[in-house]
Amino acid sequence: MAGSIIIIGAGIAGLSAGCYGRMNGYDTRIFELHDKPGGLCTGWKRKDYNIDGCIHWLVGTNPGSNFNRIWRELGALRGKEIIDHDEFFHFEGTGGKTFVMYTDVDRLERHMKELAPEDADVIEEFTGAIRALSRVDMPLPKPREVSSPLDGLKMLPKMLPIMRPMMKYRKTSMESFAQRFTDPFLHEVFTNVFNLPDFPLLGLLFTLAWLNNRDAGYPVGGSLEFSRAIENRYLNLGGQIDYKSRVERILVERDRALGVRLADGSEHRADVVVSAADGHATIFDMLEGKYVDDKIRKRYDTMPIFEPLVQVAVGVADDFAGAPHSLSFPLPSPIIVAGEERERIDVVNQSFDPTLAPEGKCVLVSTFMSNYPYWEKLYEDREAYEEEKQRIADAVVTAYEGRFPNLRGKVEMVDVATPITYKRYTNNWQGSFEGWLLTTGNMREGMIKGMDMTLPGLQGFYMIGQWVKPGGGLPPAAQSGREVMQIICHRDRRPFTTTEP
Ligand SMILES: Cc1cc2nc3c(=O)[nH]c(=O)nc-3n(C[C@H](O)[C@H](O)[C@H](O)COP(=O)(O)OP(=O)(O)OC[C@H]3O[C@@H](n4cnc5c(N)ncnc54)[C@H](O)[C@@H]3O)c2cc1C
CATH class of the missing domain: 3.50.50.60 (FAD/NAD(P)-binding domain)
Structure with a gap:
């Protein structure tokens, strides 16, 4: 031994x-x-539904x-079985237009140009960077502690094709890139993609490259x-x-x-x-x-850390077939979570995984990044904490029923996990979901x-x-x-x- x-x-x-x-x-x-x-x-069971707590895309x-x-x-x-979605997400704008972040880069480029022909240059630059990153299969590096300068040299040619986009965009945030679109709708989309203004554009580019390569499935x-x-x-x-x-x-x-x-x-x-x-x-x-x-x-x-989440999972007696697997839409009136107004909601329609719900039914999931100290304080009063969870659950169901009127009367289960849940179950600092x-x-x-x-x-x-x-x-x-x-x-x-x- x-x-x-x-x-x-x-x-x-x-x-x-x-x-x-x-x-x-x-x-x-x-x-x-x-x-x-x-x-x-992880995941957990509520009534007949399996609530999934994590994987959206797995590199x-x-x-x-x-x-x-x-x-x-x-x-x-x-x-x-691995599912590779053709669409990363659907985004419905406040003006009624819909953007689809296709996972195939050529299709994405065509779609973006149809929406905003005047932004062709920025669009080609964006999709060009995705293509460049798609061409490289990142090698598994040896940890720094055991690698020699020679190992570093050997890696260099493999990394060269991605050096240009890496150098070019290493200081570009989502917010600053969004500003380069003259089309107000594409500007709105890119401002809202992760809802993290200073998040590096490179994070989105790498994700789209992996999705384009069918290397980030579920x-x-x-x-x-x-x-x-x-x-x-x-x-x-x-x-x-x-x-x-x-x-x-x-x-x-x-x-x-x-x-x-x-x-x-x-x-x-x-x-x-x-x-x-x-x-x-x-x-x-x-x-x-x-x-x-x-x-x-x-x-x-x-x-900064990835702020913890409030996750609302809703079990519905509807297979939701045909609806996008991931949709972001604006709310007619804001939902308040941890004292902050949320003007749009993202919904993951998990009907693509039949193991999560009984036949003909599915789970819809929405998450909101939230503020840990708010929840920590609220948790001191268990009644107020439970009431707040219920209020958010009701607001999410109302939002779903407003957008999908055929869901009315079909909601069978609602589960709310808060930053306190994540902290209690995993002991992660401030309930963070990704460090x-x-x-x-x-x-x-x-x-x-x-x-x-x-x-x-x-x-x-x-x-x-x-x-x-x-x-x-x-x-x-x-x-x-x-x-x-x-x-x-x-x-x-x-x-x-x-x-x-
Ligand atoms: C909603 C959500 C969606 C996500 N989506 C994705 C995704 O699509 N793709 C992706 O790649 N990642 C995703 N992530 C992130 C990913 O789940 C995490 O980054 C990853 O699981 C972290 O793994 P870890 O082993 O480092 O930490 P953890 O999962 O936090 O594991 C730490 C373990 O240590 C245990 N522990 C803590 N303290 C003690 C102690 N004192 N004694 C004994 N045991 C202890 C905990 O119980 C836990 O089991 C998502 C996370 C969440 C919450």
Whole structure:
């Protein structure tokens, strides 16, 4: 046996680290506070409906892509049908026009030119950048800690084709790009795509390139089934998971992590501790803030995060066939969430996944980014908290019935998850659903560059998951679990090996 590793958290990062640890002969044990795997990548049941809590698009679903290798090694997509949507979303403008973000770049270009021929130059520039990024299948890089300058040189030719759009747009935000359209409708669309004004345009360009390559699909069965597939792979590799096991402290002696203490007081030891749990809780609670430097403190004090969500899921006795799978429409009167007026609503029509609802029925889901302190305060008064959830649920159903009058009388189930729900179930800092938010501001300031998996002055310890991979998401989480085992194998002078089930 190569040595023992304790992993905190059975989200995608923790499960991935467990799988790669077992593939390399380590004795691995995961402690997870919840009673099931997946962390944020989860789902739950209400009445006859399965509510999906995560996957909209999953990068790496194309069997020919480089990233797909990680999903194959983790057994994540085995036997699963993948749906590649032809449309990313439909956007209905305030003036009555409809824009469709087609996933095929040629079709998208034609559609945009029909809507705004006067903006042909900007449109061609936009679709040209998508095409450039589509031509490159991002190689799986070795982690910085184990790569040599030669590895960097070898990567260079593979990266060259995307260097131009990367350099050109690295400082361009969604908002500043939207301003380049003279057509007011395209301006409205691009201002509202993610509703994050300083989000880098590159984030949208990469997403559209992956969608264009049919490499960002949806695995039928949903998020919890996806997580269970990786849990299954881990268990088949001989790994151990303890559920309902909250880690309270990381045990340290002479600046070396030796194990963990659980909430029940039991202590468990290993050669290495890997935290795949929330970054803030790991650094400031489990390690009592003893291993931080100014850079880490500044990051946690000032860097923006993806704000937590209010998710409203509505089960309807209608198959909703023919309606767009993702639609954004303006509201006749605003919905107020956490004291803020929302003038439009996005609806995901999950009828494309028959496993989520009984035949002839489907789940419609809307999410609103929201403010954690508001919900934290409200939760102190449980009655007021429940009333607020009910008020939002009613407002969403009214909005749906206004836009789709045939839904009246067909609503069978409404479920509301709040930032408190996400915090309670995953312990993520301020209930964040994806960790650090990418903005052109923090890219400019170099805040997101080189986030380390280690903490200053602490040996035998690593951090993985969305809090060390800015921008978050499932692929970076899984990749960080693989990378940490590459680093540990390198440190132990063992070759890093992988297998596929
Ligand atoms: C609504 C929604 C939609 C999303 N859509 C997508 C999408 O379409 N595509 C995509 O790629 N990503 C998406 N994401 C983001 C993605 O789910 C996350 O970035 C990713 O799952 C993070 O994985 P992780 O393993 O780093 O963290 P987590 O999932 O947070 O896992 C951490 C685990 O640690 C456990 N834990 C925490 N503290 C302790 C403790 N003290 N002791 C023991 N265990 C502990 C938690 O219970 C959890 O299981 C979405 C997220 C949400 C919520």
